[in-house]
Amino acid sequence: MHKFAVADHSRSNSTFSTNTNTNRSPHPPPSSSLPGTPRTPGTPRGPGTPNPFSTPTPSIWGGASGYQYSEPGGGKYFRSRRIKKVEGQEPPKFKKDPKEKFLWIIPLTGVLVGLAITGILIYLKVGRLSSFQYCPILDDNFSSGQLNPNIWQTENEVGGYGNLQFEQTTGDPENLFIKDGQLYIKPTLQDETLITTNNIINLTASGLCTSDLWSNCVASTNTTNGTIIPPVKSARINTRMGATIKYGRVEVKAKIPKGDWLWPAIWLMPVDSVYGAWPASGEIDIMESRGNNHTYNLGGNNMVSSALHWGPDPTNDAYLRTHNFKNALHSEYGDGFHTFGLEWTEKYLFTYIDSRLLQVMYNTFSKPFWPQGGFPFATENGTRLVDPWSQTGRPQTPFDQDFYLIINVAVGGQNGWFLDGADGKPWIDASATARNDFWNARDRWYPTWEKNGQMIVDSVKMWQKC
Numbered sequence: 001m002h003k004f005a006v007a008d009h010s011r012s013n014s015t016f017s018t019n020t021n022t023n024r025s026p027h028p029p030p031s032s033s034l035p036g037t038p039r040t041p042g043t044p045r046g047p048g049t050p051n052p053f054s055t056p057t058p059s060i061w062g063g064a065s066g067y068q069y070s071e072p073g074g075g076k077y078f079r080s081r082r083i084k085k086v087e088g089q090e091p092p093k094f095k096k097d098p099k100e101k102f103l104w105i106i107p108l109t110g111v112l113v114g115l116a117i118t119g120i121l122i123y124l125k126v127g128r129l130s131s132f133q134y135c136p137i138l139d140d141n142f143s144s145g146q147l148n149p150n151i152w153q154t155e156n157e158v159g160g161y162g163n164l165q166f167e168q169t170t171g172d173p174e175n176l177f178i179k180d181g182q183l184y185i186k187p188t189l190q191d192e193t194l195i196t197t198n199n200i201i202n203l204t205a206s207g208l209c210t211s212d213l214w215s216n217c218v219a220s221t222n223t224t225n226g227t228i229i230p231p232v233k234s235a236r237i238n239t240r241m242g243a244t245i246k247y248g249r250v251e252v253k254a255k256i257p258k259g260d261w262l263w264p265a266i267w268l269m270p271v272d273s274v275y276g277a278w279p280a281s282g283e284i285d286i287m288e289s290r291g292n293n294h295t296y297n298l299g300g301n302n303m304v305s306s307a308l309h310w311g312p313d314p315t316n317d318a319y320l321r322t323h324n325f326k327n328a329l330h331s332e333y334g335d336g337f338h339t340f341g342l343e344w345t346e347k348y349l350f351t352y353i354d355s356r357l358l359q360v361m362y363n364t365f366s367k368p369f370w371p372q373g374g375f376p377f378a379t380e381n382g383t384r385l386v387d388p389w390s391q392t393g394r395p396q397t398p399f400d401q402d403f404y405l406i407i408n409v410a411v412g413g414q415n416g417w418f419l420d421g422a423d424g425k426p427w428i429d430a431s432a433t434a435r436n437d438f439w440n441a442r443d444r445w446y447p448t449w450e451k452n453g454q455m456i457v458d459s460v461k462m463w464q465k466c
Contacts (some may be wrong), residue, residue, distance in 0.1 A: 132345065134463035138243040141459045142183050151242035155408075156208040158201055158230055159216030162278070164429075165263070166412035166438055168201070168219070168230040176235035185409045186454035187234040187262065189446060195221055195228045195439060227432065231439035236408030239462070244271050244402040247465040250286065250342040252407065253458040258301050258334035259449035261425075261438075262291025263410035263417060266340050268403040275388045275398045279317045282398035283309035286351050287340040287360075290418070291453070294332060297422050299325065301332040304340075306351035306361035310369055310398060312385045318373040324361040326353060337458055345465065346396055365396035405462065409455050412438050 138151060147154070154171035161169075167187060170176070177184050194201070200220040203209035209217035219229040256264045268284040275281045285307045292300035299305075305325035311317040341352045350362040370387040378384045389397040412418065414429040426441030427434040 133466040134249055135466040136461070137245065137248075137464050138239065138460060138462040140461075141181060142178050142457070143181050145178050145181075147178070147183075147237070148242070151239055152237050153210065153239075153241050155210045155236040155238065156203055157211050157216040157236075158203060158219040159211065159213060160230070160413065161216070161236075161410070162415075163410070163417065164414035164434075165410045166230055166435055167232045167234040167410055169236040169408070170233050171235065172233065175233050176237070181458075183457040184454050185235045185237075185407065185457070187232050187257075187259075187409055187411055187449065189442065190229065190231050190233055190439075195231060196223070197221065198223055199229060201229050225432070226436045228436050228439060231435055231442070232411045234409050234411060236406065236410075238269075238404055238406045240271060240404040243462050244404045245344070245462055245464045246400070246402045247345050249344070249461075249463040250405060251339050251459075251461045252286070252341075252405075253337055253339045253460075254407075255337045255456040255458075256287075256289055256301070256304075256334050257291050257409055257449070257453050257455050258293070258332065258451075259291040259453040260445040261412050261418060262449070262453065263413065264289050264291070264455050265406070265408055265410065267406050268342075269406060270398070271402040271404055274401050276312075278314065279309040279311045279319075280313070280388045280398065281401070282403075284342065284344075284349070284399070284403060285309070286342045287353075289333060291334070291448075292423065295423075298419055299327070301334045302328045304333055304353070304360065308349070308361075308363060308399065311373060312375060312388060313379070315379070316373070316375050316385070318369075318375070321372060322361070322363050326358070326360045334452055337456075344399070346394075346400070349396075349399060365394075365399070368395045369397070405460070407455070407457060407460075 140148065140151065154176060155169045156171060158168045160166070168190065174188050175186055177186075193199075198221055200218070202218050204214070204217040211217055221228045250268070252266050254266070264287075265285065266287040268286070270281045270283075273281040285305070287304050287306065289304045290296060290298065290300045294300055294302035303325050305323065307319045307324075308322035309317055309319045310322070311319075339354050341356065343350050343352070343356060346365065348362065348364045350356075351360045352358050353360060368389065370389060375385050392400065394400050412427070412434075414427075414434055416429060418425055420428050424444070426444065427437040431437060
């Protein structure tokens with residue numbers, strides 16, 4: 001390797017090195033051509049006068065003395081030489097700092113600890129589930145083109161299922177049908193003549209009502225006081241007759257509907273009210289959502305929720321203590337199909353979307369429900385509230401009995417699921433004419449159902465713990 005020492009361009013004689021090379025010009029260049037020599041202002045540069053700022057041209061290449069350059073005219077002003085290595089001189093050695101090893105040991109240790117913690121969490125919440133054996137009790141992909149009557153029951157009611165919803169549930173082909181191997185639940189408008197004139201729907205008289213409550217079987221329109229029958233028709237189906245589980249798994253692959261004031265749900269109810277009327281015997285909500293778009297203040301089609309309902313009476317439903325939700329990422333749940341699942345054992349219960357790693361709600365049965373509820377000593381009318389679950393001695397009570405699956409698309413309602421006075425809600429929950437007010441606003445909300453206002457169910461699977 002060559003190292004070059006560049007001489008200072010000054011008029012000092014020490015600037016120039018002598019060389020006996022015969023190629024050297026015997027006459028030095030004129031002083032005006034030397035670098036650093038000023039030229040008298042206004043004196044023109046004559047022809048042949050060298051430019052002190054131009055790149056010098058080499059005169060001799062190679063040789064023991066290295067490289068030397070000369071200016072035009074023979075004047076040499078630069079010469080390079082090889083720097084001799086000093087005998088015994090060694091390049092400097094740098095001692096490695098022993099503390100430098102911590103620069104990689106600490107981050108690596110953190111990564112390993114993080115992986116270990118992740119593995120433990122996966123084992124505790126997911127991995128151990130593989131130790132349970134499940135027996136399939138339902139695997140329906142609707143390829144037969146019709147609902148199996150030994151499994152599915154179609155509900156026919158007009159009462160709003162306790163939430164004073166606005167739909168009449170039917171088995172009409174326009175509301176419940178199978179197409180291309182998929183089940184459709186599609187809400188539609190009620191027959192206008194049943195709303196604009198005095199009418200009565202009596203499902204008990206026709207033998208179609210699937211409820212034991214008179215209020216769920218009879219509805220009427222009274223044009224004088226503004227009450228009307230349900231302004232919308234939809235569908236609700238269940239597996240009560242043919243597929244129930246007590247601990248196990250449920251997976252429903254579905255595309256939920258998009259449209260204002262729609263209320264899709266996938267949930268479970270107890271076969272028998274072992275511990276009393278709702279919610280004393282429990283309710284398991286795998287998935288609930290709203291059809292409104294992502295701008296809706298409470299969360300629309302971009303959010304789903306799961307919950308356990310439990311309490312001594314409807315006023316003291318403690319579901320908020322066992323409730324959670326999950327937002328979609330860069331999309332809405334109605335944009336495509338998702339698997340909505342439930343895993344339920346004696347020790348815990350959780351819901352998930354698409355994978356058991358993507359949990360929505362997780363609840364352990366580590367302690368009895370009654371102490372967790374914070375219930376008052378008595379009701380407003382002075383009736384003492386009593387723990388309906390203590391006699392079993394099981395912390396998972398009331399979620400220790402047979403439940404069946406329900407799939408439906410509700411519309412509206414007067415229980416607070418849609419917030420009064422927000423986002424253009426066209427009715428007030430407490431109003432006696434809420435249904436009629438909703439009907440009168442149909443030109444605003446019904447067009448939003450046109451493209452994707454139906455729930456499409458691709459498959460339903462249920463397993464019972466063996």
